Amino acid sequence: MSTSAIIQVTNLRYSYPDGTAALNGVDFQLDLGETVAVLGANGSGKTTFLLHLLGLAEGKNEGEIVVCGMPVRKKNLAQVRQKIGMLFQDSDDQLFMPSVEEDVAFGPLNLGLSPDEVRKRVKESLGQVAMEHVASRPPYHLSAGEKRRVALAGVLAMSPEIILLDEPSTFLDPPAKSSLIEILQSLSQAKILVTHDLILARRLASRAVYFEHGKITAEGDVEEVIEAAGWDGVSRPSAVAAR
Protein backbone atom coordinates (compact mmCIF):
# COMPACT_ATOMS: atom_id res chain seq x y z
CA MET A 1 0.00 0.00 0.00
CA SER A 2 1.49 3.29 -1.09
CA THR A 3 1.54 6.13 1.41
CA SER A 4 -0.71 8.40 -0.64
CA ALA A 5 -3.64 5.95 -0.81
CA ILE A 6 -6.78 7.25 0.94
CA ILE A 7 -8.92 4.30 -0.08
CA GLN A 8 -7.51 0.80 -0.27
CA VAL A 9 -9.75 -2.14 -1.13
CA THR A 10 -8.40 -5.68 -1.10
CA ASN A 11 -10.17 -8.73 -2.48
CA LEU A 12 -13.69 -7.52 -1.69
CA ARG A 13 -16.42 -10.13 -2.13
CA TYR A 14 -20.11 -9.71 -1.45
CA SER A 15 -23.45 -11.38 -2.16
CA TYR A 16 -26.86 -9.82 -1.58
CA PRO A 17 -29.09 -11.61 0.96
CA ASP A 18 -31.06 -13.12 -1.96
CA GLY A 19 -27.88 -14.83 -3.17
CA THR A 20 -26.92 -12.50 -6.05
CA ALA A 21 -23.10 -12.44 -6.16
CA ALA A 22 -22.49 -8.73 -6.74
CA LEU A 23 -18.76 -8.38 -5.98
CA ASN A 24 -16.28 -11.15 -6.77
CA GLY A 25 -12.87 -10.03 -5.58
CA VAL A 26 -12.34 -6.30 -6.13
CA ASP A 27 -8.90 -4.73 -5.65
CA PHE A 28 -8.88 -0.97 -5.84
CA GLN A 29 -6.90 2.05 -4.70
CA LEU A 30 -7.67 5.75 -4.67
CA ASP A 31 -4.91 8.30 -4.17
CA LEU A 32 -5.11 11.75 -2.63
CA GLY A 33 -6.70 14.30 -4.99
CA GLU A 34 -7.16 12.02 -8.00
CA THR A 35 -10.35 11.27 -9.91
CA VAL A 36 -10.94 7.69 -11.03
CA ALA A 37 -13.69 6.79 -13.46
CA VAL A 38 -15.50 3.51 -12.78
CA LEU A 39 -16.97 2.13 -15.99
CA GLY A 40 -18.95 -1.06 -16.47
CA ALA A 41 -22.17 -2.52 -17.83
CA ASN A 42 -25.49 -2.29 -15.99
CA GLY A 43 -25.54 -4.69 -13.09
CA SER A 44 -21.78 -5.14 -12.96
CA GLY A 45 -21.64 -4.07 -9.32
CA LYS A 46 -20.57 -0.42 -9.42
CA THR A 47 -23.24 0.94 -7.08
CA THR A 48 -22.78 -2.00 -4.73
CA PHE A 49 -19.06 -1.20 -4.63
CA LEU A 50 -19.68 2.45 -3.69
CA LEU A 51 -22.11 1.45 -0.93
CA HIS A 52 -19.44 -0.77 0.57
CA LEU A 53 -17.00 2.13 0.87
CA LEU A 54 -19.54 3.80 3.18
CA GLY A 55 -20.33 0.60 5.05
CA LEU A 56 -23.92 0.68 3.79
CA ALA A 57 -24.34 -2.84 2.43
CA GLU A 58 -26.40 -5.23 4.49
CA GLY A 59 -24.91 -8.49 5.69
CA LYS A 60 -21.37 -9.76 5.57
CA ASN A 61 -18.62 -9.17 3.07
CA GLU A 62 -15.17 -10.67 2.70
CA GLY A 63 -11.96 -8.77 2.10
CA GLU A 64 -10.78 -5.47 3.47
CA ILE A 65 -11.66 -1.82 2.95
CA VAL A 66 -9.50 0.89 4.49
CA VAL A 67 -10.50 4.57 4.29
CA CYS A 68 -8.01 7.21 5.45
CA GLY A 69 -6.24 4.57 7.51
CA MET A 70 -9.45 3.28 9.13
CA PRO A 71 -10.90 -0.15 8.36
CA VAL A 72 -14.58 0.23 7.41
CA ARG A 73 -16.15 -1.45 10.41
CA LYS A 74 -19.00 -0.61 12.68
CA LYS A 75 -16.94 1.31 15.21
CA ASN A 76 -15.42 3.56 12.53
CA LEU A 77 -18.54 4.16 10.47
CA ALA A 78 -19.32 7.63 11.80
CA GLN A 79 -15.80 8.83 10.99
CA VAL A 80 -15.68 7.08 7.62
CA ARG A 81 -18.96 8.73 6.60
CA GLN A 82 -17.53 12.08 7.57
CA LYS A 83 -14.53 11.53 5.27
CA ILE A 84 -16.57 10.26 2.31
CA GLY A 85 -19.54 12.03 0.75
CA MET A 86 -21.73 10.33 -1.82
CA LEU A 87 -23.90 11.78 -4.57
CA PHE A 88 -26.60 9.19 -5.24
CA GLN A 89 -27.87 8.10 -8.63
CA ASP A 90 -31.36 9.54 -8.05
CA SER A 91 -31.37 12.96 -6.41
CA ASP A 92 -34.92 12.40 -5.19
CA ASP A 93 -33.52 9.77 -2.85
CA GLN A 94 -31.09 12.25 -1.43
CA LEU A 95 -33.25 15.34 -0.98
CA PHE A 96 -35.65 14.42 1.77
CA MET A 97 -35.98 17.55 3.86
CA PRO A 98 -38.78 20.06 3.23
CA SER A 99 -36.51 22.89 2.08
CA VAL A 100 -33.20 23.10 0.25
CA GLU A 101 -31.60 24.90 3.17
CA GLU A 102 -32.68 22.27 5.67
CA ASP A 103 -31.56 19.53 3.37
CA VAL A 104 -28.07 20.94 3.01
CA ALA A 105 -28.00 21.49 6.78
CA PHE A 106 -28.90 17.86 7.46
CA GLY A 107 -25.33 16.52 7.27
CA PRO A 108 -23.58 19.27 9.26
CA LEU A 109 -26.29 19.12 11.95
CA ASN A 110 -25.71 15.38 12.25
CA LEU A 111 -22.03 16.16 12.78
CA GLY A 112 -23.12 18.11 15.84
CA LEU A 113 -21.91 21.50 14.64
CA SER A 114 -23.24 24.72 16.15
CA PRO A 115 -26.20 26.40 14.38
CA ASP A 116 -23.98 29.32 13.33
CA GLU A 117 -21.36 27.03 11.85
CA VAL A 118 -24.10 25.04 10.11
CA ARG A 119 -25.59 28.19 8.57
CA LYS A 120 -22.16 29.24 7.37
CA ARG A 121 -21.56 25.86 5.74
CA VAL A 122 -25.00 25.83 4.11
CA LYS A 123 -24.32 29.25 2.59
CA GLU A 124 -20.84 28.31 1.41
CA SER A 125 -21.77 25.02 -0.18
CA LEU A 126 -24.86 26.41 -1.90
CA GLY A 127 -22.52 29.12 -3.21
CA GLN A 128 -20.09 26.51 -4.54
CA VAL A 129 -22.83 25.05 -6.73
CA ALA A 130 -24.40 28.46 -7.52
CA MET A 131 -27.74 27.62 -5.90
CA GLU A 132 -28.06 30.21 -3.11
CA HIS A 133 -31.22 31.58 -4.71
CA VAL A 134 -33.23 28.41 -4.08
CA ALA A 135 -32.30 28.07 -0.39
CA SER A 136 -35.85 28.40 0.92
CA ARG A 137 -37.60 26.41 -1.82
CA PRO A 138 -38.79 22.81 -1.44
CA PRO A 139 -36.36 20.55 -3.32
CA TYR A 140 -38.99 18.63 -5.28
CA HIS A 141 -40.02 21.68 -7.29
CA LEU A 142 -36.51 22.03 -8.73
CA SER A 143 -35.33 20.88 -12.15
CA ALA A 144 -33.18 17.76 -12.47
CA GLY A 145 -30.01 19.81 -12.88
CA GLU A 146 -30.82 22.01 -9.91
CA LYS A 147 -31.63 18.97 -7.77
CA ARG A 148 -28.31 17.41 -8.63
CA ARG A 149 -26.47 20.57 -7.64
CA VAL A 150 -28.37 20.93 -4.39
CA ALA A 151 -27.65 17.30 -3.55
CA LEU A 152 -23.98 18.00 -4.22
CA ALA A 153 -24.15 21.00 -1.88
CA GLY A 154 -25.50 18.68 0.81
CA VAL A 155 -22.43 16.50 0.34
CA LEU A 156 -19.98 19.42 0.27
CA ALA A 157 -21.46 20.88 3.47
CA MET A 158 -19.93 17.97 5.35
CA SER A 159 -16.46 18.89 3.98
CA PRO A 160 -15.56 15.36 2.94
CA GLU A 161 -12.09 14.38 1.71
CA ILE A 162 -13.47 11.98 -0.86
CA ILE A 163 -16.56 12.29 -3.05
CA LEU A 164 -18.34 9.31 -4.61
CA LEU A 165 -20.44 10.14 -7.67
CA ASP A 166 -22.96 7.57 -8.92
CA GLU A 167 -23.98 8.44 -12.49
CA PRO A 168 -24.02 12.18 -11.83
CA SER A 169 -25.07 13.11 -15.37
CA THR A 170 -28.28 11.03 -15.48
CA PHE A 171 -31.34 13.13 -16.47
CA LEU A 172 -29.19 16.20 -17.21
CA ASP A 173 -29.45 18.13 -20.46
CA PRO A 174 -26.18 19.22 -22.15
CA PRO A 175 -25.98 22.69 -20.54
CA ALA A 176 -26.76 21.27 -17.08
CA LYS A 177 -24.12 18.63 -17.67
CA SER A 178 -21.47 21.17 -18.67
CA SER A 179 -22.13 23.25 -15.60
CA LEU A 180 -21.94 20.15 -13.39
CA ILE A 181 -18.60 19.22 -14.99
CA GLU A 182 -17.29 22.71 -14.29
CA ILE A 183 -18.37 22.53 -10.66
CA LEU A 184 -16.81 19.08 -10.21
CA GLN A 185 -13.57 20.28 -11.80
CA SER A 186 -13.38 23.10 -9.27
CA LEU A 187 -13.47 20.67 -6.32
CA SER A 188 -10.13 19.57 -4.95
CA GLN A 189 -11.37 16.37 -3.28
CA ALA A 190 -10.44 12.91 -4.54
CA LYS A 191 -13.36 11.46 -6.52
CA ILE A 192 -14.67 8.13 -7.65
CA LEU A 193 -16.87 8.70 -10.67
CA VAL A 194 -19.23 5.90 -11.66
CA THR A 195 -20.55 6.67 -15.12
CA HIS A 196 -21.66 5.43 -18.53
CA ASP A 197 -21.01 8.91 -19.85
CA LEU A 198 -17.70 8.94 -21.70
CA ILE A 199 -17.67 12.73 -22.04
CA LEU A 200 -17.80 13.01 -18.27
CA ALA A 201 -15.15 10.33 -17.77
CA ARG A 202 -12.79 11.92 -20.29
CA ARG A 203 -13.15 15.44 -18.88
CA LEU A 204 -12.87 14.59 -15.20
CA ALA A 205 -10.89 11.42 -14.65
CA SER A 206 -7.16 10.84 -14.86
CA ARG A 207 -7.55 7.08 -14.63
CA ALA A 208 -10.27 4.48 -15.10
CA VAL A 209 -11.21 0.98 -14.01
CA TYR A 210 -13.66 -1.35 -15.75
CA PHE A 211 -16.13 -3.52 -13.81
CA GLU A 212 -17.38 -6.80 -15.21
CA HIS A 213 -19.41 -9.33 -13.20
CA GLY A 214 -18.33 -7.81 -9.90
CA LYS A 215 -14.65 -7.64 -10.71
CA ILE A 216 -12.21 -5.12 -12.13
CA THR A 217 -11.11 -6.53 -15.47
CA ALA A 218 -9.26 -3.56 -16.93
CA GLU A 219 -7.60 -0.48 -15.52
CA GLY A 220 -5.28 2.33 -16.51
CA ASP A 221 -5.49 5.38 -18.69
CA VAL A 222 -9.10 6.47 -19.43
CA GLU A 223 -8.73 6.04 -23.22
CA GLU A 224 -7.10 2.63 -22.84
CA VAL A 225 -9.89 1.37 -20.60
CA ILE A 226 -12.59 2.71 -22.91
CA GLU A 227 -10.90 0.88 -25.77
CA ALA A 228 -10.38 -2.33 -23.81
CA ALA A 229 -14.08 -2.27 -22.90
CA GLY A 230 -15.00 -1.90 -26.56
CA TRP A 231 -16.88 1.31 -25.73
CA ASP A 232 -14.83 3.57 -27.99
CA GLY A 233 -17.20 3.29 -30.96
CA VAL A 234 -20.34 3.58 -28.87
CA SER A 235 -20.60 7.32 -28.50
CA ARG A 236 -19.41 8.32 -31.96
CA PRO A 237 -21.95 9.41 -34.58
CA SER A 238 -20.25 7.24 -37.25
CA ALA A 239 -20.95 4.11 -35.23
CA VAL A 240 -24.61 5.01 -34.94
CA ALA A 241 -24.87 5.80 -38.65
CA ALA A 242 -23.22 2.51 -39.62
CA ARG A 243 -25.98 0.47 -37.97
Add this chain to the structure above:
Amino acid sequence: MRSLAFEDWSGGGSRIHGLDARVKLLGALTVLLCLATTDRESATAFAGYFALLTTYLAAAGIPLGGSLLRSLIVLPFVAGIAILNLWGGDPSLAILILLRSLLSAYTAVALLATTPFPALLRGLERMLVPPFLLMVLHFVYRYLFLLSSQAQSMARARKCRAPLRRGRTPLWKASAGAIAVLFARSYGRAERIHHAMLARGFQGRFPVLAETGTQRGDWFGLAATVMLAVAIQITARFWMG
Protein backbone atom coordinates in the same frame (compact mmCIF):
# COMPACT_ATOMS: atom_id res chain seq x y z
CA MET B 1 -51.29 15.55 -5.28
CA ARG B 2 -49.19 18.66 -4.87
CA SER B 3 -52.02 20.12 -2.85
CA LEU B 4 -51.10 17.75 -0.04
CA ALA B 5 -47.85 19.57 0.50
CA PHE B 6 -48.16 22.58 2.76
CA GLU B 7 -44.64 23.94 2.48
CA ASP B 8 -45.70 27.07 0.61
CA TRP B 9 -47.75 28.08 3.64
CA SER B 10 -46.05 26.51 6.61
CA GLY B 11 -42.82 28.42 5.97
CA GLY B 12 -44.54 31.73 6.84
CA GLY B 13 -43.15 34.05 9.47
CA SER B 14 -46.24 35.03 11.48
CA ARG B 15 -46.39 34.88 15.27
CA ILE B 16 -48.62 31.82 14.89
CA HIS B 17 -46.05 30.07 12.71
CA GLY B 18 -43.48 30.68 15.42
CA LEU B 19 -45.56 29.11 18.21
CA ASP B 20 -44.20 25.99 19.88
CA ALA B 21 -45.41 23.05 17.79
CA ARG B 22 -46.63 21.26 20.93
CA VAL B 23 -49.00 24.13 21.64
CA LYS B 24 -50.49 23.83 18.17
CA LEU B 25 -50.67 20.04 18.37
CA LEU B 26 -52.51 20.14 21.68
CA GLY B 27 -54.74 22.95 20.45
CA ALA B 28 -55.68 20.96 17.35
CA LEU B 29 -56.27 17.88 19.48
CA THR B 30 -58.66 19.83 21.74
CA VAL B 31 -60.65 21.12 18.79
CA LEU B 32 -60.78 17.62 17.29
CA LEU B 33 -62.08 16.18 20.56
CA CYS B 34 -64.70 18.91 20.79
CA LEU B 35 -65.78 18.22 17.21
CA ALA B 36 -66.07 14.54 17.99
CA THR B 37 -68.37 15.24 20.94
CA THR B 38 -70.55 17.71 19.04
CA ASP B 39 -73.91 16.06 18.37
CA ARG B 40 -77.47 16.99 17.42
CA GLU B 41 -77.97 18.80 20.73
CA SER B 42 -75.02 21.12 20.15
CA ALA B 43 -74.84 21.32 16.36
CA THR B 44 -74.54 25.12 16.36
CA ALA B 45 -71.09 24.60 17.92
CA PHE B 46 -69.89 23.71 14.42
CA ALA B 47 -70.36 27.34 13.43
CA GLY B 48 -68.29 28.36 16.44
CA TYR B 49 -65.42 26.03 15.56
CA PHE B 50 -65.54 27.16 11.96
CA ALA B 51 -65.20 30.78 13.12
CA LEU B 52 -62.40 29.84 15.52
CA LEU B 53 -60.36 28.04 12.87
CA THR B 54 -60.99 30.70 10.25
CA THR B 55 -59.85 33.45 12.60
CA TYR B 56 -56.75 31.42 13.38
CA LEU B 57 -55.90 30.93 9.70
CA ALA B 58 -56.59 34.56 8.87
CA ALA B 59 -54.34 35.70 11.70
CA ALA B 60 -51.57 33.52 10.29
CA GLY B 61 -52.07 35.01 6.83
CA ILE B 62 -53.10 31.73 5.18
CA PRO B 63 -55.42 31.98 2.14
CA LEU B 64 -58.87 30.89 3.29
CA GLY B 65 -60.21 29.67 -0.05
CA GLY B 66 -57.27 27.34 -0.51
CA SER B 67 -57.58 26.02 3.04
CA LEU B 68 -61.25 25.20 2.57
CA LEU B 69 -60.50 23.53 -0.74
CA ARG B 70 -57.86 21.32 0.84
CA SER B 71 -60.29 20.34 3.58
CA LEU B 72 -62.63 18.98 0.92
CA ILE B 73 -60.16 16.15 0.32
CA VAL B 74 -62.00 14.05 2.93
CA LEU B 75 -65.28 14.42 1.07
CA PRO B 76 -65.00 11.26 -1.08
CA PHE B 77 -64.29 9.21 2.04
CA VAL B 78 -67.25 10.37 4.12
CA ALA B 79 -69.73 11.01 1.33
CA GLY B 80 -70.47 7.28 1.13
CA ILE B 81 -71.31 7.03 4.81
CA ALA B 82 -73.40 10.17 4.64
CA ILE B 83 -75.37 8.89 1.65
CA LEU B 84 -76.05 5.59 3.42
CA ASN B 85 -77.56 7.51 6.34
CA LEU B 86 -79.57 9.66 3.99
CA TRP B 87 -81.03 6.50 2.46
CA GLY B 88 -81.61 5.06 5.87
CA GLY B 89 -83.91 8.02 6.47
CA ASP B 90 -81.70 9.97 8.83
CA PRO B 91 -80.73 13.17 6.99
CA SER B 92 -79.72 15.00 10.17
CA LEU B 93 -77.17 12.31 11.00
CA ALA B 94 -75.83 12.51 7.45
CA ILE B 95 -75.31 16.27 7.80
CA LEU B 96 -73.73 15.79 11.22
CA ILE B 97 -71.20 13.32 9.85
CA LEU B 98 -70.37 15.54 6.90
CA LEU B 99 -69.86 18.67 9.01
CA ARG B 100 -67.83 16.86 11.62
CA SER B 101 -65.48 15.35 9.02
CA LEU B 102 -65.06 18.53 7.04
CA LEU B 103 -64.28 20.57 10.14
CA SER B 104 -61.85 17.93 11.39
CA ALA B 105 -60.04 18.14 8.06
CA TYR B 106 -60.12 21.94 8.33
CA THR B 107 -58.46 21.62 11.75
CA ALA B 108 -55.72 19.41 10.31
CA VAL B 109 -55.22 21.89 7.47
CA ALA B 110 -54.91 24.73 10.00
CA LEU B 111 -52.26 22.78 11.91
CA LEU B 112 -50.23 21.76 8.85
CA ALA B 113 -50.48 25.14 7.17
CA THR B 114 -48.99 26.96 10.14
CA THR B 115 -46.38 24.44 11.30
CA PRO B 116 -43.36 23.41 9.23
CA PHE B 117 -43.22 19.64 9.11
CA PRO B 118 -39.85 19.25 10.89
CA ALA B 119 -41.14 21.45 13.71
CA LEU B 120 -44.24 19.27 13.92
CA LEU B 121 -42.08 16.17 14.16
CA ARG B 122 -39.91 17.81 16.79
CA GLY B 123 -43.05 18.70 18.71
CA LEU B 124 -44.25 15.10 18.58
CA GLU B 125 -40.79 13.93 19.61
CA ARG B 126 -40.89 16.19 22.64
CA MET B 127 -44.29 14.73 23.45
CA LEU B 128 -42.53 11.34 23.60
CA VAL B 129 -43.86 9.83 20.40
CA PRO B 130 -41.49 6.93 19.48
CA PRO B 131 -38.75 7.97 16.98
CA PHE B 132 -39.55 5.00 14.75
CA LEU B 133 -43.09 6.26 14.24
CA LEU B 134 -41.79 9.75 13.53
CA MET B 135 -39.46 8.45 10.86
CA VAL B 136 -42.30 6.62 9.14
CA LEU B 137 -44.42 9.79 9.28
CA HIS B 138 -41.58 11.78 7.79
CA PHE B 139 -41.14 9.34 4.90
CA VAL B 140 -44.82 9.09 4.15
CA TYR B 141 -45.23 12.84 4.10
CA ARG B 142 -42.20 13.45 1.93
CA TYR B 143 -42.72 10.66 -0.58
CA LEU B 144 -46.49 10.46 -0.89
CA PHE B 145 -46.55 12.56 -4.02
CA LEU B 146 -43.62 10.71 -5.59
CA LEU B 147 -45.45 7.48 -4.95
CA SER B 148 -48.65 8.81 -6.46
CA SER B 149 -46.86 9.96 -9.60
CA GLN B 150 -45.26 6.53 -9.82
CA ALA B 151 -48.71 4.95 -9.60
CA GLN B 152 -49.99 7.30 -12.28
CA SER B 153 -47.16 6.49 -14.67
CA MET B 154 -47.72 2.76 -14.10
CA ALA B 155 -51.40 3.19 -14.91
CA ARG B 156 -50.46 5.09 -18.06
CA ALA B 157 -48.00 2.38 -19.11
CA ARG B 158 -50.68 -0.25 -18.61
CA LYS B 159 -53.18 1.69 -20.70
CA CYS B 160 -50.60 2.03 -23.50
CA ARG B 161 -50.00 -1.68 -23.64
CA ALA B 162 -53.60 -2.73 -23.17
CA PRO B 163 -55.78 -0.02 -24.68
CA LEU B 164 -58.83 -2.28 -24.65
CA ARG B 165 -59.35 -4.47 -21.65
CA ARG B 166 -60.40 -7.91 -22.82
CA GLY B 167 -62.34 -9.47 -20.03
CA ARG B 168 -59.70 -12.10 -19.20
CA THR B 169 -57.83 -10.78 -16.15
CA PRO B 170 -60.28 -9.46 -13.62
CA LEU B 171 -59.59 -5.86 -12.60
CA TRP B 172 -58.91 -6.80 -8.99
CA LYS B 173 -56.20 -9.19 -10.08
CA ALA B 174 -54.48 -6.63 -12.26
CA SER B 175 -54.70 -4.06 -9.46
CA ALA B 176 -53.31 -6.49 -6.89
CA GLY B 177 -50.31 -7.07 -9.17
CA ALA B 178 -49.81 -3.33 -9.62
CA ILE B 179 -50.00 -2.75 -5.88
CA ALA B 180 -47.39 -5.45 -5.27
CA VAL B 181 -45.03 -3.81 -7.75
CA LEU B 182 -45.71 -0.40 -6.24
CA PHE B 183 -44.93 -1.75 -2.81
CA ALA B 184 -41.65 -3.29 -4.00
CA ARG B 185 -40.68 -0.01 -5.63
CA SER B 186 -41.53 2.03 -2.55
CA TYR B 187 -39.58 -0.40 -0.45
CA GLY B 188 -36.58 0.01 -2.74
CA ARG B 189 -36.90 3.76 -2.54
CA ALA B 190 -37.21 3.80 1.22
CA GLU B 191 -34.04 1.70 1.39
CA ARG B 192 -32.13 4.05 -0.88
CA ILE B 193 -33.30 7.11 1.05
CA HIS B 194 -32.21 5.46 4.25
CA HIS B 195 -28.78 4.86 2.71
CA ALA B 196 -28.57 8.49 1.68
CA MET B 197 -29.46 9.55 5.21
CA LEU B 198 -26.89 7.27 6.83
CA ALA B 199 -24.27 8.49 4.36
CA ARG B 200 -24.78 11.98 5.77
CA GLY B 201 -24.37 10.88 9.34
CA PHE B 202 -27.99 10.21 10.37
CA GLN B 203 -28.14 8.89 13.93
CA GLY B 204 -31.85 8.17 14.21
CA ARG B 205 -33.03 11.63 15.06
CA PHE B 206 -33.98 14.51 12.76
CA PRO B 207 -31.93 17.59 13.41
CA VAL B 208 -33.61 21.01 13.20
CA LEU B 209 -31.74 24.15 12.32
CA ALA B 210 -33.89 26.69 14.12
CA GLU B 211 -35.28 25.22 17.33
CA THR B 212 -38.41 27.20 18.12
CA GLY B 213 -38.10 28.36 21.69
CA THR B 214 -41.27 28.27 23.75
CA GLN B 215 -42.40 31.62 24.98
CA ARG B 216 -44.69 31.97 27.94
CA GLY B 217 -47.35 33.49 25.67
CA ASP B 218 -47.50 30.24 23.75
CA TRP B 219 -48.98 28.37 26.69
CA PHE B 220 -51.44 31.18 27.46
CA GLY B 221 -52.55 30.92 23.85
CA LEU B 222 -53.14 27.22 24.28
CA ALA B 223 -55.05 27.71 27.53
CA ALA B 224 -57.23 30.33 25.85
CA THR B 225 -57.90 28.03 22.89
CA VAL B 226 -58.90 25.12 25.11
CA MET B 227 -61.24 27.30 27.17
CA LEU B 228 -62.76 28.82 24.05
CA ALA B 229 -63.30 25.42 22.41
CA VAL B 230 -65.01 24.06 25.52
CA ALA B 231 -67.04 27.26 25.96
CA ILE B 232 -68.35 26.96 22.39
CA GLN B 233 -69.52 23.44 23.14
CA ILE B 234 -71.25 24.38 26.40
CA THR B 235 -72.89 27.50 25.00
CA ALA B 236 -74.20 25.58 22.01
CA ARG B 237 -75.73 22.97 24.30
CA PHE B 238 -77.50 25.52 26.52
CA TRP B 239 -78.62 27.59 23.62
CA MET B 240 -80.14 24.68 21.74
CA GLY B 241 -81.41 22.77 24.71
